[in-house]
Amino acid sequence: MTFKGKVALITGAASGIGRATAIAFADAGAAVALLDRDETGLGAVERSIQNLGGEALAFACDLTDPGTAKAAVDAVEKRWSRLDCAVNAAGVEGRTCELLEEDDALYDHTMDINLRAMWHCMRAQIPPMLANPNGGSIVNISSGAGLVGSKRSAVYSMSKHAVIGLTRSAALQYAKRGVRINAVCPAGVQTPMAERIIATYDGSAPSGGGAFYPLGRSSTAEEIASGILWLSSPGAASAVGTALTIDAGFTAA
Numbered sequence: 464m465t466f467k468g469k470v471a472l473i474t475g476a477a478s479g480i481g482r483a484t485a486i487a488f489a490d491a492g493a494a495v496a497l498l499d500r501d502e503t504g505l506g507a508v509e510r511s512i513q514n515l516g517g518e519a520l521a522f523a524c525d526l527t528d529p530g531t532a533k534a535a536v537d538a539v540e541k542r543w544s545r546l547d548c549a550v551n552a553a554g555v556e557g558r559t560c561e562l563l564e565e566d567d568a569l570y571d572h573t574m575d576i577n578l579r580a581m582w583h584c585m586r587a588q589i590p591p592m593l594a595n596p597n598g599g600s601i602v603n604i605s606s607g608a609g610l611v612g613s614k615r616s617a618v619y620s621m622s623k624h625a626v627i628g629l630t631r632s633a634a635l636q637y638a639k640r641g642v643r644i645n646a647v648c649p650a651g652v653q654t655p656m657a658e659r660i661i662a663t664y665d666g667s668a669p670s671g672g673g674a675f676y677p678l679g680r681s682s683t684a685e686e687i688a689s690g691i692l693w694l695s696s697p698g699a700a701s702a703v704g705t706a707l708t709i710d711a712g713f714t715a716a
């Protein structure tokens with residue numbers, strides 16, 4: 464797969480799946496715009512890409528701020544005059560607890576980032592793709608918890624189910640106009656988020672331990688990035704509104 468001459472925007476690019484995806488796009492020849500609120504992590508990813516001879520532009524931003532996503536896309540268009548691919552990976556894990564222990568603050572925080580910010584991002588990303596003669600591709604990161612219930616975090620699971628609804632609805636609306644929109648559903652990927660979840664593991668959720676997964680191990684961020692790049696590539700031309708499961712067999716069990 465080559466993305467030479469293409470421009471990809473990745474949110475949550477400072478860490479985990481977003482980081483691996485940004486590096487994979489750059490490796491495949493794309494210029495990459497990196498968005499994250501973690502300025503230090505973002506700078507490190509930007510430097511690694513530039514050290515490999517790639518082109519990267521970092522935007523330190525909190526995507527829950529209204530207008531941020533649009534400002535970043537405007538800057539991308541100013542720099543490269545196009546946007547071909549976007550991956551919305553910024554997200555938070557919520558809290559490991561049962562429903563009765565959840566509260567409004569947790570609800571607002573989780574939904575604001577996992578859902579509302581993604582909705583804002585897509586609304587900023589779609590117009591330049593509609594104007595692009597080659598169209599565009601958006602991949603949203605849902606979760607295995609977007610396909611099945613979660614014993615540990617109802618709010619997180621709600622947000623990730625909603626990501627699939629958002630993805631499918633937008634996919635239906637823009638497919639004929641050249642913008643393909645899909646989701647990826649990973650589970651238990653080896654990232655800082657998974658480490659935080661494991662730290663609060665209560666026995667009901669998947670741990671990083673391989674035995675939990677039918678594959679015998681959990682997925683790496685690079686394996687998720689590989690699926691994201693495929694969905695973003697011409698080889699996936701008829702993938703529209705799909706929720707691609709890459710989860711070491713978690714939801715097959």
Ligand SMILES: NC(=O)c1ccc[n+]([C@@H]2O[C@H](COP(=O)([O-])OP(=O)(O)OC[C@H]3O[C@@H](n4cnc5c(N)ncnc54)[C@H](O)[C@@H]3O)[C@@H](O)[C@H]2O)c1
Nearest residue numbers: 475478479480499500525526553554606649651652654656
């Ligand atoms: N790791 C897993 O096991 C797993 C499984 C299923 C789904 N996911 C999803 O994949 C995505 C990436 O997760 P990850 O494991 O790489 O997590 P991570 O914590 O390693 O990375 C998430 C990134 O999002 C950024 N971010 C969070 N809120 C933000 C905001 N308001 N503005 C800008 N940036 C913000 C963080 O700073 C961080 O760099 C998330 O949507 C997550 O829900 C992860």
